[in-house]
Amino acid sequence: QVQLVQSGAEVKKTGASVKVSCKASGYSFTTDYLHWVRQAPGQGLEWVGIVNPSGGTTSYAQKFQVRVTMTRDTSTSTVYMELSSLRSEDTAVYYCARGLSGYVYYFDYWGQGTLVTVSS
Amino acid sequence: EIVLTQSPATLSLSPGERATLSCRASQSISSYLAWYQQKPGQAPRLLIYDASNRATGIPARFSGSGSGTDFTLTISSLEPEDFAVYYCQQRSNGLTFGGGTKVEIK
Numbered sequence: 001q002v003q004l005v006q007s008g009a010e011v012k013k014t015g016a017s018v019k020v021s022c023k024a025s026g027y028s029f030t031t032d033y034l035h036w037v038r039q040a041p042g043q044g045l046e047w048v049g050i051v052n053p054s055g056g057t058t059s060y061a062q063k064f065q066v067r068v069t070m071t072r073d074t075s076t077s078t079v080y081m082e083l084s085s086l087r088s089e090d091t092a093v094y095y096c097a098r099g100l101s102g103y104v105y106y107f108d109y110w111g112q113g114t115l116v117t118v119s120s
Numbered sequence: 121e122i123v124l125t126q127s128p129a130t131l132s133l134s135p136g137e138r139a140t141l142s143c144r145a146s147q148s149i150s151s152y153l154a155w156y157q158q159k160p161g162q163a164p165r166l167l168i169y170d171a172s173n174r175a176t177g178i179p180a181r182f183s184g185s186g187s188g189t190d191f192t193l194t195i196s197s198l199e200p201e202d203f204a205v206y207y208c209q210q211r212s213n214g215l216t217f218g219g220g221t222k223v224e225i226k
Contacts (some may be wrong), residue, residue, distance in 0.1 A: 045156075045164065045207055045217040061214070095163055103169060105211035106154045108176070110163035 002026040004034075004096050004111035014120045017084040022096030022111050029077040030054040033099035035107060036070065036081045038092040046092075050099070051079050086118045122146055124208050124218035132226040139195040141221045143208035148188045152212040155184055155193045158220075159204045167206075168193065198223070 007021040022034065036048040049060035051070040058070045064083070072079045079096060094114045097107035123146040133139055143153065151171040156164035166175040168184035171191060181196040195202055203225050208218040 044219050045209070047215040047217070097163075100166070100169060100175075103211075105152075105215055106166060106169040106209070107156075107164070108166050110165075113163055 002098065002109045004098065004109055006094075006096060006111040006114045009115040009117070011117045011119070012086050014087055014118060016086050016118075017082060018086060018116050019080055019082040020094050020096075020114045020116070021078050021080050023076065023078045024053075024098070025077060027098075029074060032101055033104050034072075034079045035097045035099060035105075036068075037095045037097055037107070039095070039113075040089070040092040043092075048081065048094070050104075053077075053079065083116075086116075088118050088120070090116065091118045092116060122149060122210055122213050122216055124210055124216055126206075126208060126218035126221045128221060129219070130222045130224060132224050133198055134226045135198050135200055137198050139193075139198055139202070139223055141193040141195075141206055141223075143186075143191040143193070143218050145189045145191075145210060145212075147213075149210045149212035151187045152210055153184075153186070153191050154209045154211070155182075156207045156209065157202075157204045158207065164207060195223075 003025045005023045030053050035050045051058045053072045067084045069082045096111040098109040100106040100108040125144045127142045153171045155168040158164040172184045183194045205220045205222045
């Protein structure tokens, strides 16, 4: 079965960077796009960006353009999201999610989430 | 950016009742809309995509309708496990989510 397993919770200082991983299994890794979506405590969902596991191409929400980098490692079926210059507003649960085959921009499988806490 | 406005913010209903959730887009998004369900401490779950297509494994009591700017998610008869927060999401121009509707037990 399809599984997306994310790395554990992180606590970072303001201004630092964080790198979250998402290991995919149960399907062909290079077939479907993977996204990152975040959710601040008690708030709604916010799309961060997308990575194509096949070619490594990426597209980011304008809000995160300057600070986010998404990469992938096909040898381990893992995608990564690195967010730099962290501020308190970046405190959130970060989810990786698979794009629905043939539709890309809907999310049919989600990771368990990674809580990133930013404090001074 | 396309803004999605969900209403009501909270819906208080009893099991067995019909739930009608609304999502309105700030401009036309054709049928490029999805609905998700999220329970506390869990990741969202895809229910409906392209406005009216049920995702794999989703019960028939969930249905979606609408196009352009006005969309509806209907749960025909609420089961105890349906009490959760529901989000709409558009993919027509960029990707944005609505603010959510909480369906709570009355």
